[in-house]
């Protein structure tokens with residue numbers, strides 16, 4: 001085992017379920033938009049024949065390096081550093097319209113959370129950073145120390161779904177400068193009391209992380225662009241870890257747009273470019289959650305790009 005294999009900690013979630021839904025053609029082209037430690041990527045490769053291809057994308061250098069080391073020399077695999085929000089620009093134009101499957105295993109990896117110095121975790125003290133990529137500028141430090149009261153409050157409320165957003169935002173402003181994850185945690189705990197304190201801390205950290213990485217905007221982008229790069233019959237498998245992400249995926253899979261509004265032609269026929277395949281959501285089994293607690297909030301949805309606008313009679 002190499003140094004990186006032992007160091008990169010992440011157990012792939014819904015591994016068999018996702019790859020079984022994703023790979024419909026063993027000789028097809030697949031894109032893993034969230035390569036991470038390469039757990040899903042290896043499983044996808046094991047379903048492909050010699051004509052198959054897998055392109056892995058990640059914005060985090062450590063993930064790319066870990067996945068490349070783990071997968072090793074496989075001529076069917078290539079990787080790209082970048083943000084999946086720019087999917088159509090990252091992929092070579094000649095494969096646009098040719099891709100058989102796209103995997104999105106959203107959020108951060110266990111590895112990223114466990115590196116205290118990257119500032120994702122409220123369980124480890126570290127600098128306020130939370131950037132998944134060195135491609136992107138705004139850090140958690142800037143959000144916490146420079147954003148206005150209104151912006152902080154809205155991030156905590158909308159992205160963190162935390163009720164005490166006003167009180168927490170005021171307290172953060174009062175305590176500035178805030179340098180570390182430990183200091184931020186203390187501030188939140190000075191405002192929220194009781195048994196749910198730790199959940200509030202997690203929610204505020206989630207809100208700031210979503211803002212720093214523009215996670216919801218990037219998700220909306222990749223969903224739209226996946227329709228450009230997929231072939232007819234190609235699939236998107238999306239695994240999300242909180243309700244904000246899942247809501248975006250659900251709406252898009254229903255209608256092919258972010259309003260969730262099904263367009264109709266003059267005759268009232270539905271014009272949806274996509275069809276949801278998972279009847280509702282697919283969740284990890286109790287056995288998987290027991291083995292890997294990080295899987296507990298996972299929700300998977302699957303959709304397929306469809307040919308002609310579906311005519312409903």
Ligand SMILES: C[S@@+](CC[C@H](N)C(=O)[O-])C[C@H]1O[C@@H](n2cnc3c(N)ncnc32)[C@H](O)[C@@H]1O
Nearest residue numbers: 012034036037038039040058059060063083084
């Ligand atoms: C949950 S982990 C994926 C784990 C992977 N499926 C595995 O089995 O090891 C999510 C990964 O996606 C990456 N990521 C998240 N958002 C991204 C984005 N907008 N663009 C590119 N990579 C992203 C993160 O850096 C992280 O490595």
